[in-house]
Amino acid sequence: MSDIFAKQKPKLRTFLKVAGKPIPKNQIDIPDGLFIECEQCHSAIYQKALVENLSVCPHCQFHFRLNAGDRIQLILDENSFSENNANLKSKNPLSMPEYDQKLAISKKSTGHSEAFISGRGSIQGFPIAIGVLDSFFMMGSMGSVVGEKITRLIEFASQEHLPLIIFSASGGARMQEGILSLMQMVKTSAALKKFDQIGGLFISVLTHPTTGGVAASYASLGDIIVAEHGALIGFAGARVIKQTIQQDLPEGFQTAAFQLKHGQVDLVVERKQLKQTLIHLLRFHGQKGEPSRE
Amino acid sequence: MDFKKVQDLIKYFESSKLTTMAIEDGTFKIALSKLKETANSEPKSLVVNDPKILPPNVNVKAQNTVANKPTEDILLKDVTSPLVGTYYAASSPTSEPFVKIGQRVNKGQTVCIVEAMKIMNEIASPFSGVVEKINCKNGDVVGFNQVVISLRPQE
Amino acid sequence: MAEKLLVANRGEIAVRVIRACKELSIPTVAVYSTADRDTMAVKLADESICIGEAKSKNSYLNINSVISAALATGATMIHPGYGFLSENEQFAEIVASCGIKFVGPSANAISQIGDKASAKAIARKAGVPVIEGSEGIVENLEEGLNVAKKVGFPVMIKATSGGGGRGISIIRSEKEFRDVFNRTSMEAEASFGDKNLYVEKYIENPRHIEIQILCDSHGACVYLGERDCSLQRRNQKMVEEGPSPVVDDRLRKKMGEAAVKLSKAVGYVNAGTIEFLVDKNLNYYFIEMNTRIQVEHPVTEFITGIDLVKEQIKIALGKKLPFTQRQIKINGHAIECRINAEDVKENFRPVPGKITQLIMPGGIGVRIDTHIYPGYEVPPFYDSMIAKLIVYAPTRKEAIRKMLVALEQFMVDGITTNIEFHYSILHTQEFISGNVDTGFVARFLERIKDMHE
Secondary structure (H helix, E strand, C coil): CCHHHHHHHHHHCCCCCCCCCCCCCCCCCCCCCCEEECCCCCCEEEHHHHHHCCCECCCCCCECCCCHHHHHHHHCCCCCCEEECCCCCCCCCCCCCCHHHHHHHHHHHHCCCCCEEEEEEEECCEEEEEEEECCCCHHHCECHHHHHHHHHHHHHHHHHCCCEEEEEEECCECHHHHHHHHHHHHHHHHHHHHHHHCCCCEEEEEEEEECHHHHCCHHHHCCEEEEECCCEECCCCHHHHHHHHCCCCCCCCCEHHHHHHCCCCCEEECHHHHHHHHHHHHHHCCCCCCCCCC | CCHHHHHHHHHHHHHCCCCEEEEEECCEEEEEECCCCCCCCCCCCCEECCHHHCCCCCCCCCCCCHHHCCHHHHHCEEEECCCCEEEECECCCCCCECCCCCCEECCCCEEEEEEECCEEEEEECCCCEEEEEECCCCCCEECCCCEEEEEEECC | CCCCEEECCCHHHHHHHHHHHHHCCCCEEEEEEHHHCCCHHHHHCCEEEEEECCCHHHCCCCHHHHHHHHHHHCCCEEECCCCCCCCCHHHHHHHHHCCCEECCCCHHHHHHHHCHHHHHHHHHHCCCCECCECCCCECCHHHHHHHHHHHCCCEEEEEEEEECCEEEEEECCHHHHHHHHHHHHHHHHHHHCCCCEEEEECCCCCEEEEEEEEECCCCCEEEEEEEEEEEEECCEEEEEEECCCCCCHHHHHHHHHHHHHHHHHCCCCEEEEEEEEECCCCCEEEEEEECCCCCCHHHHHHHHCCCHHHHHHHHHCCCCCCCCCCCCCCCCEEEEEEEECEEHHHCCEECCEECCEEECCCCCCEEEEECCCCCCEECCCCCCEEEEEEEEECCHHHHHHHHHHHHHCCEEECCCCCHHHHHHHCCCHHHHCCCCCCCHHHHHHHHHHHHHC
């Protein structure tokens, strides 16, 4: 039966000289950034919908990286954040080529002077010392300034008797500062030891990706280690490990779920649950904040 | 081959566990395929390509094909688009197309791009085979499940 | 750029929109799911594109697919029809952000008035009478119960994001309230993705009367009379007529002006319908606004002589309304029957299947809006409405007569329809005397139950 529709148009023009009008072929140009591509499932996400969903893909739950400002806004009470040590700036102690340029580029694009933002704030009334590694600043790599800011934050938390929460996302130690970067691993770990001795609470939140010298130092020393859903957490890169041991790696290697199964993290949470989870943990550990809203 | 032999061939094929069978013998070609019927489709029938061996009262055209496909094409496997967008044969206007006719393609290999909302989605072939038909050209509108490339399957 | 309109819908409304576009010489793009390959809209449109699998959420509700189809085909306008994405404010927003004209109001207007709780607040502020109830959504069962006790039983619990007659429960006592509240909330979450409810007084056996409005983008807004949609089964409309047998010129003017006031309050543009409940004393109460063209729009088209869909498209193109309120006249009487592929005897169960024969009525004032044709297979995935039969005559009595004759001559074989059911309802004393309310169909069904046992 379907052919009758196809036959109709030419049939109508049997005695007519006029052919049909051509169908326009327009090119609609949409603004850039209106849709964001999910890194994992490649689907198109409406930019506003992505923001509303806390930068998590609504289809596959892939957690996009958050910059320090967005992370602070997500977790802390409005207007409760006050920054410490914002004036610390990196130099180029080993005179590494292009390091100064890379620093300048990162400063310009992120608006921060370094990869670590620290200070104090409150979550639902619970006062805390907070630090966030911004993976958009030189891959969140830890150099002297980052290490120093972390250490000062730990000491600040000690002095003020505040619980400490640090959000990490990093490629590891900053290569351009060589041994000085590696030294930060020791420095931050030592500061945490002292903090621990006075009974301080340190919650380490691992976000995608947390690797290298950061994973191998302070980030893994939390009293409680919380990982975001889907985060890549490990020390060396998977490819390097595979080449070295000449073996296939297990399914899900270095994902948050894998690390949970193998006892490397205590909790894996979806970003939308993160704030509530931190509030629970703070309340459970005897901190005083606003009364429960449940 | 005479018609009786073709009938025997069909009977054999129907009772066997084979799902597709193709035979070429000089100018005579026959392809048989057992395909599932779907809700809105014509029932699949087989095609005999040599009218000389059919009885005179059988109209070859009436015994027509699986969804209007000529003989050989029943055996082709289609790579379809999982999304709606615009087809591009290469990753950029200056690059070489991903595949050419006659090229061998492995399972998982990118065969084309379907662009949607400025996002370039690489379409991977779910089968291995040799490219026999490229059904779209650069800038064509592509709908869901539309066939972009047809392959002659090969392991 | 030359205009091109993509119809983001299916079935009879897609055909309707395509017809209007053709009359306006605008090329059309039809989108279809894999189950709708042979649908009439696809055959009539200039271009068509498959957007996903049969299930609505994969195709007609899939915003990415629809937008991508519009961008790929170079559509400059999208008409969302009714249902599906027509009242989805994020869809309207994305369409506008892509620089495509949305044939409907702005995303902002949709979100303000589409949310039933906030719409009620806007109506109250504009001085439009509303039904007593909660101010917005109720947070929990206790709060809901307090409201119920304040306005007095019986009350209605409604899902704030509901529609199409779903997510509504009627409650007559406190005990019943406790049982039903949470259940309705869960159903709402499942059907609309939003568990929020609001509570309001239930008016027993009201009439459902709605006002059609049209607003252009230059600030002009008019009302085009009313439609009486009191014949409903489980809050789904079956028969609509206009004008309403109980509305006189004075009441029409009051309701119409209230509707216009409300529309202007949210800066509404394009076609919309304001729904009212009218009690036995002809007090009218605003219940909700539908920010789209409605199924029963042909009733208004007959009694006003105005092509609403064409006006929609012209408004979207930025044109001014070609008529003033004074110039709109209501003449004659129109009735619409929704013909569904369903088995009335089996509790109105939808019956998909292949239409083997089809004969449709005709004559002066007989209109059929449909997508069916002989050989068409009604798919099981979508609502069961297959056609709208609308008649028009100078008086209500003649219109009823005409509808009966048209129903007699509407013959469909291969599937079961509700044609006989419409035929019998239109014979009832209540309908003929214009004395029906929203509870009538249920009572009628009880009456005829014994007939089929």
